[in-house]
Amino acid sequence: MKIFKLHNVSSSQAKYLQLAETVRLAIRQGQLAVGDKLPSVKSISEDLGLNRHTVMKSLAELVAEGWIESVQRVGYKVVPNLPIEKSKGNSQRQVLSNVIDSLSPIDFRFVRSGSQLPTYPANDFEYNFSGGQPDLALFPFDEFKRCMSNVLSRPDEAKMSYGQSAGTPELIDQVKIYLRKSRAITDREIVITNGSQEALFIVAQLLLQTGDKVAVEELGYPPAMSAFRNTGAELVGVKQDALGMCPNDLEAQILKGNIRLIYLTPLHQYPTTVTLTVSRRMAIYQLAAQHKIPIIEDDYDHEFHYRCQPLAPMATDDPAQLIIYLSTFSKIMFPGARIGIMAVSKAMVKAVTEYRLMICHKSNVLMCVIT
Numbered sequence: 001m002k003i004f005k006l007h008n009v010s011s012s013q014a015k016y017l018q019l020a021e022t023v024r025l026a027i028r029q030g031q032l033a034v035g036d037k038l039p040s041v042k043s044i045s046e047d048l049g050l051n052r053h054t055v056m057k058s059l060a061e062l063v064a065e066g067w068i069e070s071v072q073r074v075g076y077k078v079v080p081n082l083p084i085e086k087s088k089g090n091s092q093r094q095v096l097s098n099v100i101d102s103l104s105p106i107d108f109r110f111v112r113s114g115s116q117l118p119t120y121p122a123n124d125f126e127y128n129f130s131g132g133q134p135d136l137a138l139f140p141f142d143e144f145k146r147c148m149s150n151v152l153s154r155p156d157e158a159k160m161s162y163g164q165s166a167g168t169p170e171l172i173d174q175v176k177i178y179l180r181k182s183r184a185i186t187d188r189e190i191v192i193t194n195g196s197q198e199a200l201f202i203v204a205q206l207l208l209q210t211g212d213k214v215a216v217e218e219l220g221y222p223p224a225m226s227a228f229r230n231t232g233a234e235l236v237g238v239k240q241d242a243l244g245m246c247p248n249d250l251e252a253q254i255l256k257g258n259i260r261l262i263y264l265t266p267l268h269q270y271p272t273t274v275t276l277t278v279s280r281r282m283a284i285y286q287l288a289a290q291h292k293i294p295i296i297e298d299d300y301d302h303e304f305h306y307r308c309q310p311l312a313p314m315a316t317d318d319p320a321q322l323i324i325y326l327s328t329f330s331k332i333m334f335p336g337a338r339i340g341i342m343a344v345s346k347a348m349v350k351a352v353t354e355y356r357l358m359i360c361h362k363s364n365v366l367m368c369v370i371t
């Protein structure tokens with residue numbers, strides 16, 4: 001039997017790979033059928049002017065992939081269990097390719113949808129007024145580069161591995177100190193996430209299901225809304241004014257039933273920047289505690305303040321342990337760093353780290369070993 005013309009897949013490709021592709025194609029197109037014996041190594045190499053070792057390497061590749069098998073005292077044969085369709089008169093020769101060629105692309109059954117980025121890239125404008133964009137010119141890139149190169153020049157294998165799904169322990173320790181000193185947050189379990197968005201998504205997945213309601217600020221942060229809506233939950237916009245979310249309206253919504261989560265940006269309401277007054281915070285907290293509803297406190301830009309020191313987060317005074325405190329390094333480093341912080345109760349940390357194991361077996365390792 002003559003071997004077919006060498007199928008020149010790409011001139012830069014190794015000869016043994018080109019030969020393998022030729023044989024694969026011959027099987028798919030029916031020139032070689034199930035059980036057919038291949039020409040001997042000698043004749044293939046003579047026919048194609050290839051070194052015997054090249055031919056052997058190619059055949060070994062095809063054996064490993066499951067196209068052919070090596071049979072003692074016979075040589076190489078096409079394996080018997082390729083999915084071959086037997087049809088009229090032409091039984092054995094109707095091969096895989098016929099089946100594949102007759103297929104049209106399937107329609108996926110998407111049972112969830114994602115969200116979309118805005119269609120106006122910031123770079124298209126001379127001035128960018130969109131919120132939440134740190135001035136990267138102020139970031140100490142040289143210092144950052146030194147830290148990165150320091151880490152990579154003496155890699156610690158243990159830290160480069162999967163690690164713990166709550167994040168790198170050293171980073172967690174540093175974050176605890178930072179939260180205690182700069183925000184008076186103590187006695188909380190820390191999880192490092194890929195930005196606060198991952199934290200919002202995980203909390204939504206853990207606490208919400210179809211038919212639930214989430215009380216959100218009437219004007220709110222769209223990515224958080226998408227994460228909540230994705231669970232099948234309904235968003236209930238609570239009225240807000242110059243002092244922030246209105247507790248009276250929140251109470252009215254709670255009394256209608258089924259509010260399972262409250263989402264707040266109390267320090268700087270997104271997008272209005274209003275700071276929720278202390279008395280309103282207390283009223284909202286009391287309502288949540290009375291109705292046993294967790295609150296996500298999204299403290300995304302704590303370090304930014306102008307007239308006075310920022311108010312302490314609601315998480316600093318949380319006897320009912322209902323606050324799920326989220327923060328981020330996106331504003332003081334850069335959003336691409338994707339380092340978010342969750343500071344939560346013991347019950348919540350267990351659920352979060354276990355859930356997180358399914359989607360991301362650790363936070364961003366290179367960023368986090370820098371500490």
Ligand SMILES: Cc1ncc(COP(=O)(O)O)c(C=O)c1O
Pocket residue numbers: 131132194195196197198221265270298300327328329330335339340
């Ligand atoms: C309300 C709010 N939450 C969270 C974030 C931060 O998100 P991430 O940590 O995912 O970058 C932002 C950033 O703009 C924000 O405006």
